[in-house]
Amino acid sequence: MTDIALTPAAAARVATIAAKQNKPAILRLSVDGGGCSGFQYKFGFADAAEGDDTVAETDGVRLVVDSISLDLVRGARVDYVESLGGAAFRVDNPVAASGCGCGTSFSV
Template identity: 45%
Template sequence: MTAGILSEMQGSTPVKEITISEFGAQKAQGILASSGKENAGVRVFIKSGGCSGYQYGMAIDDRELEGDTIVIDRGIKLLVDQMSLSLLRGSEVDFVENMMGGGFTVHNPNATSNCGCGHSFRTDGAQSPDGEGSGGCSSA
């Protein structure tokens, strides 16, 4: 009977609030290793602004603040503050490379539209704040 309970518990892995892709984890590992901060992680947060209303932000952080959700995925510690979590829940941090360079991005299932090459997003389908444009990814 105990073995049955253990196998059921092992089969029901809790869903992570936020994840990181394999390539994103590789890139983050290198950045964290060179940061000089012991036990640092990647803080993912939302701030107001951008062409759609919200912008993603990321930083190397060795502090765990009250209310933070801390997820370890692929060996990387992801820290998300309480206010940002509702907008980031279910998201995946990734690293993309293209002809313009490379950088971290967030694949967010909560975003109903985005602009600024995916750095800005909106969740409710409403118009951009203050009539701001759609932003776009230009190579100018």
């Protein structure tokens, strides 16, 4: 099992956004306390990977996760989905015991 994965759909979306913002195609996933279920996912662009980051690469796009957050998302897959409700990055997290309706919060 890989520590973390980025789907081709998510990689393509990151590449598109990064090109428009003239930034490197590096998406940072971190976990913060809070949200309706205890923890929440936070996405942002990074200029580079940090020393303790785990890095996954798909189609030239990198997903980076710090060592503390990795414990809460190990084995997860970051996807990009478009639906009637809108388009968003989604985390399929096998560590999460439960989630919430908004899809951005979870508990372990």
